[in-house]
Amino acid sequence: MKLLETIFEGALWRSRYVVIFAVVASMIAGFSVFYMATVDVVYLVLHIVHYADPGISQPDRLALHQETITHIVEVVDGYLLATVMLIFSLGLYELFISDIDEAKGEARSSRILVIESLDDLKARLAKVILMILIVTLFQEAIRVKIETPLDLLYLGGAIAFVGLALYLSHASDSKGGH
Numbered sequence: 001m002k003l004l005e006t007i008f009e010g011a012l013w014r015s016r017y018v019v020i021f022a023v024v025a026s027m028i029a030g031f032s033v034f035y036m037a038t039v040d041v042v043y044l045v046l047h048i049v050h051y052a053d054p055g056i057s058q059p060d061r062l063a064l065h066q067e068t069i070t071h072i073v074e075v076v077d078g079y080l081l082a083t084v085m086l087i088f089s090l091g092l093y094e095l096f097i098s099d100i101d102e103a104k105g106e107a108r109s110s111r112i113l114v115i116e117s118l119d120d121l122k123a124r125l126a127k128v129i130l131m132i133l134i135v136t137l138f139q140e141a142i143r144v145k146i147e148t149p150l151d152l153l154y155l156g157g158a159i160a161f162v163g164l165a166l167y168l169s170h171a172s173d174s175k176g177g178h
């Protein structure tokens with residue numbers, strides 16, 4: 001019976017290697033989003049060259065300005081999402097497979113990529129996801145048309161909630177969080 005238990009527990013322990021699929025897939029997804037955001041930046045730069053054109057009308061220049069700001073916010077959102085995927089894949093690897101030896105020697109890695117527990121991974125992902133939500137709110141705030149005082153109140157309330165979320169996030173850091 002002890003032999004059967006040893007074989008079963010060994011198989012059970014090695015089953016954690018299935019996480020490699022999630023690690024690789026998350027890295028591919030992260031690299032894909034990094035690539036897409038970088039291509040967006042290249043097209044943004046090529047498009048913005050027309051901003052200095054003296055023949056462009058003021059309304060067209062204003063529209064180009066507004067569109068450029070929106071695209072920049074979308075690019076930041078893309079890079080943040082890619083970062084989430086990178087942190088997620090490295091965290092899964094460290095939790096289920098092995099510590100990343102090269103990361104242990106880097107001073108920067110302890111602040112960002114060295115994951116000690118599932119709660120540690122969740123906390124790091126939550127911070128980046130919070131930033132994505134803030135950027136998305138900013139992106140929508142740029143587009144919103146304030147027509148009534150209630151619209152302004154809603155926008156102010158959203159900004160207040162963002163401030164509260166940031167405060168709570170930093171307060172948890174000072175109490176021994178990450």
